[in-house]
Amino acid sequence: MKDYSPIPSGSGMDGWQSIPIDESHEKLVSLEALSERIILRPFYHAIKIPTAINGAYARQGVAKRLVEAAERLPSDLKIVVFDAWRPVTVQQYLYDNFRAKLIQDYPHVKGQELEALVAQFVSKPSLDPLKPSPHVTGGSVDVSLAYANGDLLDMGTAFDDFTEKSETAYYESQEYVLDDMSLHCRDYRRLLYDSLIGTGFTNYDKEWWHYDFGNQFWARKSGAEKASYSVISL
Numbered sequence: 001m002k003d004y005s006p007i008p009s010g011s012g013m014d015g016w017q018s019i020p021i022d023e024s025h026e027k028l029v030s031l032e033a034l035s036e037r038i039i040l041r042p043f044y045h046a047i048k049i050p051t052a053i054n055g056a057y058a059r060q061g062v063a064k065r066l067v068e069a070a071e072r073l074p075s076d077l078k079i080v081v082f083d084a085w086r087p088v089t090v091q092q093y094l095y096d097n098f099r100a101k102l103i104q105d106y107p108h109v110k111g112q113e114l115e116a117l118v119a120q121f122v123s124k125p126s127l128d129p130l131k132p133s134p135h136v137t138g139g140s141v142d143v144s145l146a147y148a149n150g151d152l153l154d155m156g157t158a159f160d161d162f163t164e165k166s167e168t169a170y171y172e173s174q175e176y177v178l179d180d181m182s183l184h185c186r187d188y189r190r191l192l193y194d195s196l197i198g199t200g201f202t203n204y205d206k207e208w209w210h211y212d213f214g215n216q217f218w219a220r221k222s223g224a225e226k227a228s229y230s231v232i233s234l
Contacts (some may be wrong), residue, residue, distance in 0.1 A: 002074075004190035010205025016220035017131035024214070024228040028138050029063050029207065031081055033054040037070035039146055042048040042226055043159060044090055051089040058084040059138040062213050063200040066141065072195040073145070079195075080146045082159050085138040085232070091125040097120045098162065120206055121162040129230045131216070137229040139215030140208075145192055156185035157190075159209055167192065168208040171207040 028062055032055055044052035051213050056065070062084070070079045099118045102109065109117060118124075123133045134140040145153040157165045164170065171177055196211045197203065202221035204210040211220040214229040217230035 004187065004194045006081050006172050007190055007193050007203075009169050010167070011221070013204070013217070013220055016216045018034075019216045019219045019227055020225075021130065021216065021227045021230045023129075023230045024059075024061075026060045026138075026206075026214075026229070028057040028085055028148065028232055028234060029060050031058060031066065031084060034063055035067045035070055037073065037078045038066060039080045039150060041080055041082055043142070044086070044094075049090055049093050051087050051093075053087070053234075056081045056084040057138065057140060059214060059232070059234060061228075062139055062141060065196075065201060065213055066143075068199040069195040072198055073191070076148050077153075077191075078146050078148065078150075080144045081141060082144065083135070083142040085139065086134050086135040086232070088125050088127050088133065091123070091133050091135060095122045095125055121166075129229050132231045134212060134215050136219045136228075136231055137215040138232050139218060139227075139229040140210065140212050141201075142209045143192070143196070143207055143211060145188060147223060153188045154181070154185055155188055155208055156182075157208075166207055166209075168203055168205050170208075182190070 026106050031038060042056060045054045098121060102114060102117055125132045142158065144155055156171060168189060171182055171189060177183055177186055177207050194202060201211040202218045204217060210227055214227060216227045219227040
């Protein structure tokens with residue numbers, strides 16, 4: 001495998017909801033049959049979360065760049081899409097369940113400290129056009145890599161594994177690269193990162209699978225003065 005550059009440490013997300021949005025009015029498009037190099041595996045529909053859709057939709061600019069990212073991969077690999085645009089009802093379900101789990105696991109954590117902990121992995125559901133949840137904008141995609149036969153590459157954790165190991169740059173630390181398997185996980189994350197960053201996406205550093213374009217998350221990470229995507233519905 002080609003040598004890919006190390007993934008940089010995250011820069012934080014403070015103030016992302018204050019970034020202005022100049023809505024582009026791009027449509028949502030289906031990611032199905034978009035490219036032979038892209039596989040859809042709607043994770044939340046598969047685990048039967050209420051109102052989760054059996055498919056994947058994203059803004060036109062996201063879809064275009066996802067195809068370009070897939071073309072940047074070695075010919076024997078594909079991009080797998082677990083989730084993209086999602087209904088706010090699914091966002092609420094994820095938020096409520098993760099919050100309840102944290103309350104159970106860390107009963108001493110309360111108030112603003114609890115909300116900040118939840119927000120590290122699940123954004124608060126919002127249809128506010130000035131500060132929408134990232135996935136309801138159609139500008140976020142949750143992705144991984146697979147071989148041509150559809151088998152997933154080992155990225156070090158499962159999708160939606162809300163632990164320290166899910167941080168995109170986790171395996172860039174020498175103390176965690178202890179064997180060949182860890183090296184493979186590091187290199188696969190680098191490959192995914194390089195492919196998407198190279199087409200204009202940004203990555204949320206707490207989740208190796210989460211990439212953005214056009215929304216406030218993207219603007220915060222890219223340094224853009226404005227975002228282009230606000231709330232959108234199917």
